[in-house]
Structures are given as structure tokens and as C-alpha cells.
Amino acid sequence: MDGTGSVGVQVAPPGDDGVDGVDPGGGSPSGGSPSGGSPGGDGPGSGDAAARPSWWRRYVGRFTLPGCWGALILACFSFTPSLLPRGGFLQGLLCGITAAIGYGLGVWFAAMWRALADRPARPARPRSWLVFVVVGSVAVVAAFAAGQYWQHEIRALMGVTEYNLVLVVASPVIAVIVFCLLLALGRGIRSAYRRLATLLERWIGARSAAVVGWIAVAVAVWLVVSGVLLSTLSDMANSAFSVKNDTTAEGVEAPTTGLRSGGPDSLVPWDTLGYEGQKFVTGGPSAQEITEVIGRPASEPIRAYAGLESADDSEARAALAVDDLARAGGFERENLLVMTTTGSGWVDPAAVDSFEYITAGDSATVSMQYSYLPSWISYLVDQSKARDAGRDLFDAVYDRWLRLPADERPRLYVAGESLGSFGGETAFSGEYDLRNRTSGTLFAGPPNFNTLFAEFREGRDAGSRASEPVYKDGRTVRFANDAAADIPPADKPWDGTRVLYLMHPSDPIVWWSPDLIFSEPDWIREVPGDDVLEDMVWLPFVTFWQVSADLPFSTGVPGGHGHHYTTEYVDGWNAVLQPEGMTDADLERIDAALTGD
Incomplete structure (x- = not known):
């Protein structure tokens, strides 16, 4: 010593x-x-x-x-x-x-x-x-x-x-x-x-x-x-990841229908859609599959998409995607969905598939890519690109939508998961803007830094928890840990446009923040959510690194936990769309079709 x-x-x-x-x-x-002098007090040459x-x-x-x-x-x-x-x-x-x-x-x-x-x-x-x-x-x-x-x-x-x-x-x-x-x-x-x-x-x-x-x-x-x-x-x-973007998934081939980008007469070349874009435009249920599940006639859904290589910048990609959407007849459908992707251009198939099932295929979905990177990396370095993409795409759709006669406009919906919800939010200034310019919104797993999500969460009504907040009696914006259950406040009216956030108490994307280093958040201080241990406590420095370590593995848990929302979309869209004649049995069949059960 x-x-x-x-x-x-x-x-x-x-x-x-x-x-x-x-x-x-x-x-x-x-x-x-x-x-x-030298450490030992000797001359410069001392020691060996x-x-x-x-x-x-x-x-x-x-x-x-x-x-x-x-x-x-x-x-x-x-x-x-x-x-x-x-x-x-x-x-x-x-x-x-x-x-x-x-x-x-x-x-x-x-x-x-x-x-x-x-x-x-x-x-x-x-x-x-x-x-x-x-x-x-x-x-x-x-x-x-x-x-x-x-x-x-x-x-x-x-x-x-x-x-x-x-x-x-x-x-x-x-x-x-x-x-x-x-x-x-x-x-x-x-x-x-x-x-x-x-x-x-x-x-x-x-x-x-x-x-x-x-x-x-x-x-x-x-x-x-x-x-x-x-x-x-x-x-x-x-x-x-750009190398992967230039490849095509096994078994994926260019569409043979003009209702999809990359297909016949499409304005977007197939080889510019990227890995995830090609999967998106070739995926989803057909009209026949929708009919078999819901038991009534259905239309063939429309999907439009622009990849990173499809145009030079975000505005140009948005304009191209909307032009291709219009070419395919997307503005003539009853329901139009603007879907902001995650970092790599990925769209959760369950988010769009469930929308198409519930609307009986009378729908069109438009989306575009803004990065090569997976969501958790984009989450750290590509936030500005997500912001630009979300705003540019919605603005391009809304501008075209406004030109239509009022009685010919489709119902306009917005959705996004993870970083896609961040991009989707950026087109709006707040609750009234969402209510006035959309027919409904569904955001899943919103990152903690989402501007509107943070505003709604921090401005929640007294007595409601951070893990399932209630904002202004739930008149427009609501939050659900489980959309299959009653969405609080169940005893209050939810008229007009419905904005719904799906958020699991155990989702680290929802809760990660540098503030965890020095301050205890409400979601830990309060009674924990259903899938969080009561033994979890906040500790300076430690909790920040624990939640940071949870981020890369947030989707590697069963549905209904972490950042895995596949099983939530059917009930989420049912709450937002309020379809007539939709029964619990219908929802169960749609859910089974999505999960393969």
C-alpha cells in the first residue's frame, strides 16, 4: 500500500x-x-x-x-x-x-x-x-x-x-x-x-x-x-446498412398491379424503393383475403412509397410519393393513411394491415424512407431527418387533399411507430391542429423526446399517472397501455377526431431520457405499470444506464411488452376508426390473421 x-x-x-x-x-x-523539478526531487536524468x-x-x-x-x-x-x-x-x-x-x-x-x-x-x-x-x-x-x-x-x-x-x-x-x-x-x-x-x-x-x-x-x-x-x-x-438497402428480400418481386408503387405505370421505379419499401408495397392482405376474414366484400388496398433513391431530397420524395398515390387513385378511397416510417424505412406490417382489414380495403397508405439506419441508431443520430420527412410527407398529402371538393375528400389519418411517431407529430402544432386537420391518429411507442407527446404527458390531468396519462378529460388525445381494455377516461365523451397513443409501461423508448441521470421521473415515483416490477427504483447514474441498455433489445420481448406493439394495432385502429358493424369476433379474426394463429 x-x-x-x-x-x-x-x-x-x-x-x-x-x-x-x-x-x-x-x-x-x-x-x-x-x-x-522531477517527482523525486532529482534532476531530469535521475531514475531508470x-x-x-x-x-x-x-x-x-x-x-x-x-x-x-x-x-x-x-x-x-x-x-x-x-x-x-x-x-x-x-x-x-x-x-x-x-x-x-x-x-x-x-x-x-x-x-x-x-x-x-x-x-x-x-x-x-x-x-x-x-x-x-x-x-x-x-x-x-x-x-x-x-x-x-x-x-x-x-x-x-x-x-x-x-x-x-x-x-x-x-x-x-x-x-x-x-x-x-x-x-x-x-x-x-x-x-x-x-x-x-x-x-x-x-x-x-x-x-x-x-x-x-x-x-x-x-x-x-x-x-x-x-x-x-x-x-x-x-x-x-x-x-x-446502405448495402442491405440495395438488396431485395427473398421471395419479394415487383407488384403486378398498378395500385402499388413499383408496379405497372408507377411513377416510382421498383429498384429505387429500397429493401423495406419493396417489402411494404408487396405486403399486406389482398381484397380476397380481407373478404375471407371480415366476411363481406372488400377492395384491393392501395400502397404508395418513395425510397431514398427515388428522389434527391425529402421534399422531392414526398411529392413523388403523393403523385404516385394520386395516380393509383388513393385520393378516391374513403380512408387515406399517412404513415411515417422508422429509420430504415420500415413500417410495422401490423399497423397498415390492420388498417386495411378494418376499412375493408377501401383505403390508401402513403409512406417514404428517410434513412438507411435502424430505428435505435436513427433515434440517436437521425432525428432531424425523421422530423423533415414527417412534415414534408403530411404537408404534401394535405396540400393535395385540400384541393379536392369537400364532399370528395377521403378521411385523413396519420400513424407512426417509434421514431415514425416523432416524425408524424412534427407536422402538427398541438391538440387542436391534430383535431382540425385529421380524422384520427394512432401513434405507437412514442420516444420520450416527442414534442407533442411530452406536452400531453406533462400537462396531464391531476391524479392520472405518467404511464397512462389523461389529458383534458380525454376529449381528443388519449393514451392506452392496452387498447383492448377501456381506454381512460372511459366515463368521458370522446367525440370527433380521436388521437390515440399506444404505450407500454415497460417500453424503454417511451421513457429513455438524459434526465434519468440526475432526476427521478414520475413514472418511477408513481405506482408502476402492469408489466413493470414494483422493485424498480430510481438511482442516480444507474437507472440511466439500465434504461439505455434496454433500448437495443426493446423489441425482443413478447407482444404487449417493451417496444413490441404488433398485437395492439387491431384494437387501436378499432378505437380510432370506430367502424360500423365491427364485432369482437371480427376483431379476433383480424388479430388471428395478423399473428398467424
């Missing part, structure tokens, strides 16, 4: 204090003497390579007791439940990240305490380390066991049977590796700061050099992460 309470085989020189950036001797940030600590010791191999306590506390908290089941690899990753954050916080608080007390670092007694090892061992075992219990409970709650015992056992090893890598990264950044501060001391005082050095390094790290790193990752993802 060194003179500052750090664990290490080799005694560190005074300049390598092991207290993570705090010089207990009051010297310069580089760890040398105030006069700028054998006496210097290795890079591993400098960046990973030295630990402080306050930092270790912080790492232990947050690592144990990482085993608490979040919204979705968590596999062994993910738990190890999460544990390592939170432990690294806890270590940094422990070191920082210790440094602040020493600064307030105006005293140098004191060595930790061997007994203190012994207490830490004993308590830490018991705490980690207890947290691991409790974590497995919670994961069993949440899997049972959602009907998840997958369980990889090997990865669960390996999770502590994964956590240690991640922790050490992050600690090495942090100490590398600290080393850069010290070198810069030492250099700056030649021109400014030591305190000023320390402040300027930290600011410069912090800005540099931010620029690298937010600029170079994210830009590079985005470009790599775009390149990778």
Missing part, C-alpha cells in the same frame, strides 16, 4: 499519487514539485526504466479506497431491475460501466472532502482494506443473487423463457474487463490533462494551468465523442 491509501505492489513516487488527479503534496498538476511503473500500473493497477467503495456501491445497484429482462452479457457490461462511474465519484468526493478540510491525503489502514474486501465480497454475492431473482420475476411477468446460464456466470468477468478498460481510459485522459497543465505552467500560474488544462481536455473529449466518434460511427452504419 502506498502513502496515499492506494493498493499497489510498487511504492509510487509522490507525483503518481494514486488519488486520481489530486496532488496531496500541493505540487503542480504533473505531480512534480512546485518549482517544476526499471523504476518506473508500467503503463498497466499507471492506468489500471492502482486503486484508491474511496474510489473502490464508490465502485462497489454502484456495481451492486446495477443488479436492480429495470424495464426489460437483462441477459448475462448485458449485466456484465452494465455493472462495469456503473462501477467505473462509482469509482470516479468516490475519488472525486474524497478529493472535495480533503479540499474542504484543507488536508492532504492520508494512507488507508490495512484494516480499512480488509473491511472493504469482506463487505464487498458479501455485498457482491448478495447483489448478484438478488439480481437473478429479479430477472426471474421480470421474465415470468413477460413470458420470456430465454436464459443463457453461461453468460450469467461470466457476467462478473465481463464487468471486471469493462471496468478496467474504462478506468484505463479515464486515467489516460487524466495523464493528458497533467501533461497539458505542466506545459501551461511555463506561461501561467499553477492554479490557472490546472483550470485551463481541465477545460481544454474536457472540450477535446467532448468534440471527439460528439463529433469525430459519432460521425464516424454514423458513417460506418450508413455504409453498412
Whole structure:
């Protein structure tokens, strides 16, 4: 143990204090003497390579007791439940990240305490380390066991049977590796700061050099992460997924009907629709299939679509999609749906198929692609493209719709899932705009940053929960965890245009926000939703990373949970469309047709 309470085989020189950036001797940030001499007080040429600590010791191999306590506390908290089941690899990753954050916080608080007390670092007694090892061992075992219990409970709650015992056992090893890598990264950044501060001391005082050095390094790290790193990752993802976009799914062939984009006489070439666009225009039920399910005559649904390669920009793609919609006779149908896609151009088949079944095929749907990236990546880097696409497409449809005689206009609906709901919202200014310019709206799994969704949720009526809010007595906008049940407030009128948000309490897309780092949200503070464990609690830093870890796997759970809304659309559209003569038996047959049961 060194003179500052750090664990290490080799005694560190005074300049390598092991207290993570705090010089207990009051010297310069580089760890040398105030006069700028060598750490040991000798000349520049003193010492040899054998006496210097290795890079591993400098960046990973030295630990402080306050930092270790912080790492232990947050690592144990990482085993608490979040919204979705968590596999062994993910738990190890999460544990390592939170432990690294806890270590940094422990070191920082210790440094602040020493600064307030105006005293140098004191060595930790061997007994203190012994207490830490004993308590830490018991705490980690207890947290691991409790974590497995919670994961069993949440899997049972959602009907998840997958369980990889090997990865669960390996999770502590994964956590240690991640922790050490992050600690090495942090100490590398600290080393850069010290070198810069030492250099700056030649021109400014030591305190000023320390402040300027930290600011410069912090800005540099931010620029690298937010600029170079994210830009590079985005470009790599775009390149990778653009390759898939240029392919055609197995068994998918160009339409033989002019009622679909890419078919005969279409204004949109088949090979420009993209992977998801081609699946969209060739999918869905035929008139015969609709008739067989609902038991009455049906029309052949119309689907129009423009891919990224179909036109040069968002406005041009929207105009092309609407032109092709008009060519196919879309404005002559009784029901017209404007569907905003997710990032890759994907449209949940259940969202449109159920609309076509309930309207007996007397419908037209128009959509367009705005990115190559999957929704969860677009969620982070492509929000502006979703905003432009949603606004441009609806405006193009609405402009054409307004030109029609009032008695010849189709009923106009809007829908979107996930990032598609974000794009769909951007065409509207609020509740009255949705009510006045549409016949109905269905949004599923809205991201937490959706402007209107946030406005409605935060402005909810007193007494209603964030997980199922009631907005202005539900006169226009309502929220449902389960659209098959009564949509609250069931005792209030819901006349005219109906706007419905489908949102599962366990959907991380709905709840993820940077605010989770420092503030407890209402949806955790309140009574939890039906598919969220009561044991879920908010913890600074930890909950943010738990919900972040849930995001990529949000669709990998059974329907009715997470970000999986396939089974919700039939009841959702039934509530919005209010079709005459639709029975529960009809809805069950439609649902069976969608799920293949």
C-alpha cells in the first residue's frame, strides 16, 4: 500500500499519487514539485526504466479506497431491475460501466472532502482494506443473487423463457474487463490533462494551468465523442446498412398491379424503393383475403412509397410519393393513411394491415424512407431527418387533399411507430391542429423526446399517472397501455377526431431520457405499470444506464411488452376508426390473421 491509501505492489513516487488527479503534496498538476523539478526531487536524468511503473500500473493497477467503495456501491445497484429482462452479457457490461462511474465519484468526493478540510491525503489502514474486501465480497454475492431473482420475476411477468446460464456466470468477468478498460481510459485522459497543465505552467500560474488544462481536455473529449466518434460511427452504419438497402428480400418481386408503387405505370421505379419499401408495397392482405376474414366484400388496398433513391431530397420524395398515390387513385378511397416510417424505412406490417382489414380495403397508405439506419441508431443520430420527412410527407398529402371538393375528400389519418411517431407529430402544432386537420391518429411507442407527446404527458390531468396519462378529460388525445381494455377516461365523451397513443409501461423508448441521470421521473415515483416490477427504483447514474441498455433489445420481448406493439394495432385502429358493424369476433379474426394463429 502506498502513502496515499492506494493498493499497489510498487511504492509510487509522490507525483503518481494514486488519488486520481489530486496532488496531496500541493505540487503542480504533473505531480512534480512546485518549482517544476522531477517527482523525486532529482534532476531530469535521475531514475531508470526499471523504476518506473508500467503503463498497466499507471492506468489500471492502482486503486484508491474511496474510489473502490464508490465502485462497489454502484456495481451492486446495477443488479436492480429495470424495464426489460437483462441477459448475462448485458449485466456484465452494465455493472462495469456503473462501477467505473462509482469509482470516479468516490475519488472525486474524497478529493472535495480533503479540499474542504484543507488536508492532504492520508494512507488507508490495512484494516480499512480488509473491511472493504469482506463487505464487498458479501455485498457482491448478495447483489448478484438478488439480481437473478429479479430477472426471474421480470421474465415470468413477460413470458420470456430465454436464459443463457453461461453468460450469467461470466457476467462478473465481463464487468471486471469493462471496468478496467474504462478506468484505463479515464486515467489516460487524466495523464493528458497533467501533461497539458505542466506545459501551461511555463506561461501561467499553477492554479490557472490546472483550470485551463481541465477545460481544454474536457472540450477535446467532448468534440471527439460528439463529433469525430459519432460521425464516424454514423458513417460506418450508413455504409453498412446502405448495402442491405440495395438488396431485395427473398421471395419479394415487383407488384403486378398498378395500385402499388413499383408496379405497372408507377411513377416510382421498383429498384429505387429500397429493401423495406419493396417489402411494404408487396405486403399486406389482398381484397380476397380481407373478404375471407371480415366476411363481406372488400377492395384491393392501395400502397404508395418513395425510397431514398427515388428522389434527391425529402421534399422531392414526398411529392413523388403523393403523385404516385394520386395516380393509383388513393385520393378516391374513403380512408387515406399517412404513415411515417422508422429509420430504415420500415413500417410495422401490423399497423397498415390492420388498417386495411378494418376499412375493408377501401383505403390508401402513403409512406417514404428517410434513412438507411435502424430505428435505435436513427433515434440517436437521425432525428432531424425523421422530423423533415414527417412534415414534408403530411404537408404534401394535405396540400393535395385540400384541393379536392369537400364532399370528395377521403378521411385523413396519420400513424407512426417509434421514431415514425416523432416524425408524424412534427407536422402538427398541438391538440387542436391534430383535431382540425385529421380524422384520427394512432401513434405507437412514442420516444420520450416527442414534442407533442411530452406536452400531453406533462400537462396531464391531476391524479392520472405518467404511464397512462389523461389529458383534458380525454376529449381528443388519449393514451392506452392496452387498447383492448377501456381506454381512460372511459366515463368521458370522446367525440370527433380521436388521437390515440399506444404505450407500454415497460417500453424503454417511451421513457429513455438524459434526465434519468440526475432526476427521478414520475413514472418511477408513481405506482408502476402492469408489466413493470414494483422493485424498480430510481438511482442516480444507474437507472440511466439500465434504461439505455434496454433500448437495443426493446423489441425482443413478447407482444404487449417493451417496444413490441404488433398485437395492439387491431384494437387501436378499432378505437380510432370506430367502424360500423365491427364485432369482437371480427376483431379476433383480424388479430388471428395478423399473428398467424
